[in-house]
Amino acid sequence: MSAKLNATNTLRVTRIASVKTENQTTKTYTFKDARCAKAKPGQFLMLWIPQIDEIPLSIMNTEGNSVSVTVKAVGDATRHLHNMKQGETIGVRGPFGNHFTQNNGNVLLVGGGTGTAPLLFLAKQLATKTKRLSFIIGAKTKNELLFLNQLDPLCTEQPVAATEDGTYGLKCLATQPLETLLAEEGKEKFKMVYACGPEAMTRQVFNLTEKHGVQMEASLERLMRCGIGLCGSCMIGKYRVCKDGPVFNSQQLREVKDELGISKLGFDGNRIPL
Amino acid sequence: MNSNPLSTRLAGLELRNPTALASGILGYSPESLQRIAEAGAGAVVTKSVGLTPRVGYPNPTVVQANCGIINAMGLPNPGIAEYASEIRYAKTVLTVPFIVSVYGYSAEEYAAVAKAAATAGADAVELNVSCPHVKETGSEIGQNPKLLTQVIRQVKAATSKPVIVKLSPNVTDIVEIAQAASAAGADALTAVNTVRAIAIDAETALPILSNTRGGLSGPAVKPIALRCVYDIYEKVKTPIIGCGGITTWKDAVEFILAGASAVQIGTALAQKNPAVFQTINRGITAYLKKKKYRSIKEIVGKAQRN
Structure with missing residues (x-):
């Protein structure tokens, strides 16, 4: 060993x-x-x-x-x-597990709920490297928007907040301002989109980045036991989220898109809907 | 004449090389088993499946020991009815022998699960009569020659596919158990499952595993497993699959020299990724060449003194 x-x-x-x-x-x-x-x-x-x-x-x-x-x-x-x-x-x-790659071009981070936590950690390290650092943060309601004050000074433009009930920022899902940012014209394209949040959100982010031809990395979550790639509890497709992930790139997400945001393995190994 | 020096025949199965994925590692999903096969494994064994679903134990289910890992997963599995469809699919994508590990709480249950697995497409079944941490199954059966005989006989009567029996090292005399399994009709013996163990945290004065006791695997158990293979080969004709702490090609060669016709690899996947199969196979090939053997079959049991 x-x-x-x-x-x-x-x-x-x-x-x-x-x-x-x-x-x-x-x-x-x-x-x-x-x-x-x-x-x-x-x-x-x-x-x-x-x-x-x-x-x-x-x-x-x-x-x-x-x-x-x-x-x-x-x-x-x-x-x-x-x-x-x-x-x-x-x-x-x-x-x-693995970690996000750190792209020094224009980057966009999309965090949903507590999924914002690892992206805050990433933003702190990217802040000194990137030309443009944009952040979209989504939550159900205002007081579930995490780390907005800490993110603000790290970004090159004001973070975009979206709440489902409209109590703060835009009243929509985080993916709506994402579509706007990815489609904006006259500006240099994003080199990388980083996402972490509910998997339904990640799936939408994946679909949008594919549509706009932008690379992405997403941190995924599954039921885990061993954490070291042995037990197979956290499989998505052929990948072990604990060892091959938890961060997956666009290429890998394409391979697992039948499961992404759709199903996961339960503790008995049966597939359950997300 | 077969020119592949690594190919071997075992319990009626043709293996392109002697390295198999050990049961319990990396699960059930056809995708992960296929990945292991593509990485170079000569055969794959699934996690153990029973008659009905089991969620297993809460975490911690794994704890690191010096040179090994202690686990008590608690046989989580989706149950054979659900898993049968995955077996059918796995059979269509796998190009190496596909062995389904089964457990039960009675001879009837073992037979029913084995029959369903074989019908769905398993090339062989491996009886888990050696799990050290679930009551009324596993090693509670494999430690009792009478019970073990009943289980093997009923499984043999229920299926014509090869029946491999995975033995527990947690017995006074593993040869006696191996002889009983052989006499009952086992087509091969896997030696061995994990060694019963415990981990205690001094700070909290608590056992760490939620199940208190678990099974030790990894390099720490290799010398014990190697001795078990050596002892069994001395007295029993049934082919042996060596298992326990195999991490390098040298470990694999030692097991074959002790009497194993093939080996299983599990815990090594935590540190070496699936590429470990290819690395080990290359090492065995180089060893055979250097020692001027044409086939691994020539070195099975070669370290035996008698």
Whole structure:
């Protein structure tokens, strides 16, 4: 067993250093872990909640030896995590998976809900490299729009916000302003669109980038167990989301488009609709 | 005359090379099995499938040990009725022997699942009588020669396809179990499944796996698995498929020298990706050439002293 995998996959026990409430359903947890603090945007970690579960989470930020993850309470494990406080014990393995490539041309990031978290991490690194950095951020309602204040100074133009109920920004899905930006004339084309969010959104982003001939990378999510490419729980097409992904490019998304935004494997391996 | 030095015949199956995907790794989906075959595997074995769906255990289901991995997935599977359609599809795309791993809670269940798998197109079935972490199946059957005999006999009566029996190392005398399996009609024996193990976190003073106990795989178990193959080959005529920590071509060659006609690879896929099959096969080919053997068949059991 290679020393690197061994060390990356070894469970490290740490304590929650801080908890920040982002909105009623979402919190950001920060803790020390030297290994995950070296992660690249797009990678994920496995977080152990003792006696409850172990869940995959996208990395939202790293700073020094610290790493942050943003978690929405959606199930037993995440609800339990939401009740945990600073100083309580958690475990971590990782970082796992591939990462976004970092394009230094004109780029457009599209984030939906908590999918904005890894894109914020990416935007921080792209801000110093790209000519044009545009951001579309979508959510159901105003207070679910995450990280708008942090994104603003990283972008070369004001981020476009879209809410389904119109409580902030445009009243539409994030894909509507995307269509506008991809179709705009007289400007240099985007070199890359990065997307992370609900898979129905990602599917639409994929369809639009294909239509406009723009490359994209999307971070996908599936049920995961091992996180290291062994168990096959997170397959999409022939790919393991945990090891071959979680970031997939246009070429790979074409190969899995029968499943993208349509179905995933349940815990018993049966295909279930998304 | 066959010029491929790696080709081998086992339990009536023709393998283009002796490396197979071990059960439990990378799932059920025809796409992933095809990817493994394209990467160079000589055969593929599915994750174990039973009569009815099982969701398996909650996480943590995997924990890293020194030189190995401990897992307790809990036999998650979609059930044979649902999986049969995937078997039918897999059979149309796979060009290597396609082995379906089956488990049950009784001889009747093993037979029913095996029959359904064979009918749907499996080239052979591998009986999981050695899973160390689910009650009333797996190793609870494979540790008991009487029960094991009943299971194999009923499966043999239910299907004409080759029946491979995957043995547990968690027994006092694996040769006794191998002899029972052989006498009951097993066409090949896979040696071995994972070694029963546990991981404890000192900080929280808790076992890490949700199921508390699991099975150890990877390089840590290789010497144990190698000894099991050596011991079985000494006393039993049934062909053996070596399994346990095989990561390099040298590991594979050692298993063949101990008496294995083929090998299975699992945990190595975590660090080496599916290309591991090609790497190992190239290494075996180079070894045969260097040692002036024309076929791997010439070296099966060559390390045996008697």
